[in-house]
Amino acid sequence: MLVPAALLFGGFALAPVLIAIPLSFTDWNGLSQLNWIGLDNWARVFQDPLALRSIQLTFLLTALSWLVQTPISLLIGVYLAGRQRHRAVIGAIFFLPLLLSSAAVAITWSNLLDPNFGAINQTLRSLGLVALSGTNWLGDPTLAFISVVVVVSWTYVPFHSLLYQAGVRQIPATIYEAAQIDGASGLRMFFDFTLPLLKYTIVTSSMLLIVGAVTSFDILFMLTGGGPGTSTRILPLHMYVQGFQAYQFGYSSALAVLLAVVGSALSYTLVRLSGFASMRSQTGA
């Protein structure tokens, strides 16, 4: 029963990643023979300032993404959980970004953010904010990073809002009624009741968010290409560049292994902390 899934996953997901391990000890340039070079690539990882920087940037992106997306998704999820009709309509619009491919998102936003012809700067100009209207959203190292966080958040908040919406709807009505009888106000209700009951949802959302941020590639690749310079070149991008542009597949594999280890470690920690892997059904069946 497990065989087909195991074969496919093991063969085409797990195995390739495992192959990256021996590859990381070679100097393969993609064209000629593989030459064993021992730990050279690994030493390089810890000495290469770009590699270390890309790791820092990856963590920064992950942290910022979580800090931005989680509160917003929570609030929107709670809002949409209410059963009024108009919320459903608004919800329908909220989830539209989910349909767009990363290419679509990157293209649209890079044009919005274009300093010369983009809508955002043109709007600022017409609002009289001339000083701001020349802002180089994707060209200034700091601003570019922030823009990336904004675009990524715009893309994924809908998804996480969905999770929170479902999570809130699962909270039994009885709990709210009991709290009301106790005289709890809106804000207190939220922090004392809603939030703790959303624990599983928060963990799931956070896990997917963090893993997604650590491995994000598509949008950054098309939006900034890792630039300006290398200021948005997170680890997955650095890995791609070293492999497919600098033809250093051995070194690139070392970075890949590092990425896999970091991602898996984060995922595993979250899993253990939350008891997600327990086979207990959540609804108590």
Added chain:
Amino acid sequence: MAAASRRAASLSLVPALLWLAVVVAPLFYMVVTSLRPPSDYLTGNPWWPSKWTLDNYQSVLSGKFATYFLNSVLVTLACVAVQLPVCLLAAYALARGNPNTSRRLLTVLLVGLAIPVQAALIPLFFVMSRMGLYDTLWAVIIPVVAFNIPITVLILLTYLRDIPSELYDAIEMDGASPIRILKDLVMPLAAPALGTVGIYNALGAWNSFLFPLILTQSSDRRVLSVGLFDFKNDHAVAVPQLLAAVLLSTLPLLIAYLVGRRQLLRGLAAVGA
């Protein structure tokens, strides 16, 4: 419940409306820009064209768009067709198997969620070319399926383990074979979950980018997501044309969304259950 949830929810009204504006603005921009001629894009008001035209759509459709579209459809259908049976079997085995083994395998699966596709990219294309699959649609289908196995099994498993064990026991006491159990008990009960993972996988397959980018080459094998990216890098393409292409490539999903929105959203929400 109504009053309390209303109060809690009304706290979030202002952020929700703000977010609505944030969501709608880029989408609106996409639509109006795709309907204006390139010259107008460079000079006119970014939010409202002074000239309207359908030329952009026409020129996109006259290119290789149809081929890319067809390839995307094939890839998506194949991915879903392979993924559902494979993962249903696996989820069933995990739900009904030895709890300790299952828990360990589940942990492996959850950790597998974190495997970055880029890490596997180079070895994958090595494997694909040795297997003679480089630059075929299978080079896209197989990895997409493989990497979505963890989350699909997860969703199905969460659903399956909520089926009361009494039902399983009852049917097993009847002496049913595993196949019968699957057919008569699991599949009907899991139908909603199957629907949701089907949709989740379809969405992922349709928008998949990195695998087609690296593992396919010729324009006959190109899918829409890569076609879009190539379009963006083509010197002669103007922004309005580009955005028309973007919208056209999203159109099928948009239609599916309008038709089956509830199912789609329920499915995606099930990820968190």
Added chain:
Amino acid sequence: MKLSLAASAAILALGFSAATAQDALAPATLDLWATNAGDIHSQAIQTSVDRFNAAHPGVTIKANIIPAPYPDKVAVAMSGGQPPQIYAGFGGGVLAEQVAAGKVYALDEALAKYPDWFDRFLPGVMTNATIDGKVYAVPMNGIQPVILYYNKQVFADAGVEPPKTWDDLLALVDVFKAKGITPIAVAGARADAWTELMWLEYLVDRVGGTAPLNNVIAGQENAWSDPAFLKAAQMIRQLVDAGAFGTTFSSASYANGQTDALMYTGRAAMQLQGTWDYDIVKGAAPDFIAAGNYGYVAFPSVPGGAGDPSALQGNPANFYSISTNTTPEQLAAALAYLHDEVSSDQYADDFIKIGYIPAIEGVGDKLSASSDPELAKFVYDLAAKASSFQLSWDQALKPSIAQAMVDNLNELFNGTVTPEQFVANMNNAR
């Protein structure tokens, strides 16, 4: 690859017969990859391929126009073991790596069948396709040096002439800045940072001649410490600090026509680009070209520099190579295509008509047939008088060094790396 009797016979027959365009070739299907240099260029390639296929029933060459990033995709295809039979390239360091890995067919082997094949091409151009004395590629379009374009209308309005020297250029920067026009358009977005490279290439050449780069290519230790590199980097900073490139260049792109748009909407005055840009602007803004507003001059000289002011940087040509991923039938067909079709006068004429200057001897006389005779003649004269014609550095250098160079250059332009750091980083690049 086992040969069938019929195929062997066909190959032998080919070997003994005189080389005519109508040689019967064994049936074969081949893939040909070319870069995307605009629709007009792609059309010319397709026409050539169609012509060849029609003349050789049973042989089908499929032309694939590969969108950017072209070098990445060739790398992937070669590593995967399934490269196309015929593929375009720029020669230089990338070709050298492919040759060293045994992936390219040495065209010299066909000289027995096609004597004097390479004599028709300009020797300066062929040096880029010659590795260790053997030829591995033939030119397939035309010479494309990098020149300084300018908006004639903008210049006329400001009452100035295009720059002849470095000091002229600096003066122009002030003039245009005062008028609120970006003096020079450059695409500083990371994906298009090769456009910034052109500035480094010319400045180093003007200041230090060809020796600095040749030392880098030869793998000399600390070759980047040559003072020319530091000086060029400082000159770039001088331009940036003077506001020559404007304030938003670091996110401007070339690939989707942004810098060109700045030029033809009159918001920028000059752009350093390859001759391929002319056709691209023609496609995007035909009226601008028709009005004769897209002017061009050679890169200014730098007084006191050791380099020859006639030296050119750019693409001596795009070349076609044959990969080693061929059956004997495919190889014969590929050779026939490259010799009979790509190296024919008809092919050269077709490319002249669309504005290219094929890298063949004596082509100067034919240029009146060009779609842009003025540009063609200008480029031809430049190339004929050039003391040297250096291949774009991102193709000439080993890929991993080229990658580090573009990274650092992008950062230099953005001010996140100083000229001294640039030199130090490049000395450390492997």
